[in-house]
Amino acid sequence: MRLLVVEDDRDLNRQVSAALEAAGYAVDRSFDGEDGWFRGDTEPYDAIVLDLGLPKRDGISILEAWRKAGRTTPVLILTARDRWSEKVQGIDAGADDYVAKPFHMEEVLARLRALLRRAAGHATSDLAVGPVRLDARAGRVTVDGAAVKLTSHEYRLLSYLMHHAGRIISRSEIVEHLYEQDFDRDSNTIEVFIGRLRKKLGVDIIKTARGLGYVVGIEDEGGATAR
Numbered sequence: 001m002r003l004l005v006v007e008d009d010r011d012l013n014r015q016v017s018a019a020l021e022a023a024g025y026a027v028d029r030s031f032d033g034e035d036g037w038f039r040g041d042t043e044p045y046d047a048i049v050l051d052l053g054l055p056k057r058d059g060i061s062i063l064e065a066w067r068k069a070g071r072t073t074p075v076l077i078l079t080a081r082d083r084w085s086e087k088v089q090g091i092d093a094g095a096d097d098y099v100a101k102p103f104h105m106e107e108v109l110a111r112l113r114a115l116l117r118r119a120a121g122h123a124t125s126d127l128a129v130g131p132v133r134l135d136a137r138a139g140r141v142t143v144d145g146a147a148v149k150l151t152s153h154e155y156r157l158l159s160y161l162m163h164h165a166g167r168i169i170s171r172s173e174i175v176e177h178l179y180e181q182d183f184d185r186d187s188n189t190i191e192v193f194i195g196r197l198r199k200k201l202g203v204d205i206i207k208t209a210r211g212l213g214y215v216v217g218i219e220d221e222g223g224a225t226a227r
């Protein structure tokens with residue numbers, strides 16, 4: 001899962017981004033409204049954290065522009081405390097949720113988890129495909145109840161595939177949702193990641209759709225339906 005944080009307060013941006021990275025997300029940072037709008041308009045983020053008071057272009061106008069252009073990316077806005085009118089304006093402009101400043105990082109994380117799972121059509125943050133469970137809240141993966149230790153990239157990859165179980169995900173889509181913008185991206189490494197992930201999980205829930213990509217949670221050869 002790849003997120004964008006648009007916040008001009010550098011300290012706050014750094015705090016939020018660091019917390020999101022620690023929670024296993026790839027994070028791009030933006031510090032003004034013009035740059036934030038452009039990134040959100042051109043990159044396929046899984047969710048965006050958007051401050052409303054920004055230099056160059058305010059958050060509400062950015063959000064309206066994204067929605068007008070048909071961008072459905074979930075957006076969590078950061079509003080000033082006690083400014084109920086700002087919250088109403090933000091939600092009317094197309095925000096999916098808000099957090100009032102000052103906030104606890106845990107609340108931002110929980111609200112983002114909820115937006116991400118809802119966008120993918122899941123009712124909880126605890127995803128299961130066959131014997132594999134991914135608890136997005138704890139950032140934990142288990143197979144038949146036994147914990148599996150994954151690197152942050154492996155976790156991101158599995159989380160993305162499991163959030164979109166049943167859908168074929170191309171390698172280029174994986175690359176776009178796995179890495180920060182400045183990362184040296186190479187879609188060939190995805191195959192290596194998938195190989196390692198399969199090995200660590202020890203169960204065959206990631207299928208290769210030849211020439212198309214990968215899919216998790218389809219019927220396996222034994223006829224048992226995963227998920």
Ligand code: CA
Pocket residue numbers: 007008009051052053054
């Ligand atoms: Ca601000």
